[in-house]
Every structure is written in C-alpha cells, then in structure tokens.
Amino acid sequence: MGDKWTIMTITMLVQQPRRFNELKRMICGISQQTLTRTLRSLEGDGLVSRKVHSSIPPQVEYSLTPLGQSLAQPLLGLSTWVLNNTGAIQHYRAQTDMPLDFHDQSGPDGQ
Numbered sequence: 708m709g710d711k712w713t714i715m716t717i718t719m720l721v722q723q724p725r726r727f728n729e730l731k732r733m734i735c736g737i738s739q740q741t742l743t744r745t746l747r748s749l750e751g752d753g754l755v756s757r758k759v760h761s762s763i764p765p766q767v768e769y770s771l772t773p774l775g776q777s778l779a780q781p782l783l784g785l786s787t788w789v790l791n792n793t794g795a796i797q798h799y800r801a802q803t804d805m806p807l808d809f810h811d812q813s814g815p816d817g818q
Contacts, residue, residue, distance in 0.1 A: 712737055712745045714782055717771065720755065721779045724770035754778060 715734045719725060725733070731742055746769055749755035754775035760766040771779060789796075 710745075712741055713749065714786075716742070716745050716749065717754065717775060717779050717782055718786060720769060720771045720775070721783065724758070724768045726766060726768055730769065749775070 712734070715737070716730065719730055719733050727742065727746070730746075731737060731739065734742065737745075746755060746757070750757055753772055755769050756772050758768045758770070760768065
C-alpha cells in the first residue's frame with residue numbers, strides 16, 4: 708500500500724469519483740496495467756469502491772470508501788510536506804550524488 712501509484716491514486720480520488728481514463732490522464736506516467744492493478748488492490752483493501760453505470764458502453768467509476776477517505780487526509784498532509792520540502796531534499800541528494808528517484812530504479816535483474 709505504500710507505493711507511489713497507490714498514494715497518487717488515492718489523492719486523485721479525494722475530491723470526487725473518477726473514471727478509469729480520467730485517472731490515467733491525471734496520474735502522469737502510470738500504465739494502464741499498473742492503474743488496473745492498483746485500483747483492484749485498493750478495492751480489495753476496502754479503500755476504493757467500483758461502481759458500474761448501466762450505459763452503452765458501460766462506464767465504471769471509482770471513489771474512496773469511508774476507510775479510503777480516512778487514509779487520504781494523512782496522505783494529503785504528507786504530500787504537502789513533500790512539496791514544501793522538495794528543494795531541501797534535492798539539495799541533500801545532490802550532496803550525496805543520489806538521484807531523486809533512486810527508490811524507483813530496477814535492480815540488476817530488472818525488478
């Protein structure tokens with residue numbers, strides 16, 4: 708539950724329910740497969756609900772459950788802290804020659 712895609716998906720659902728393609732457009736860099744996997748995981752954890760509207764073609768809408776809303780508030784605080792401190796983090800990383808996205812880099816076996 709702590710990966711960046713999960714956090715970004717939850718924060719995109721805070722204000723209103725959203726359709727899959729809307730989420731995909733809002734979350735820069737996420738693949739369709741990763742978004743699908745993330746939403747299924749969040750639904751399985753009880754944080755996101757999935758509603759299918761009977762239309763042609765069927766439209767699926769995702770929203771936060773009350774449990775998801777309770778998680779969203781601390782995540783928004785964390786996001787604000789990161790935005791407010793990005794400059795300092797970049798400064799310290801530059802001193803240690805560590806890339807900003809070092810946690811996202813694959814290991815030698817590509818995983």
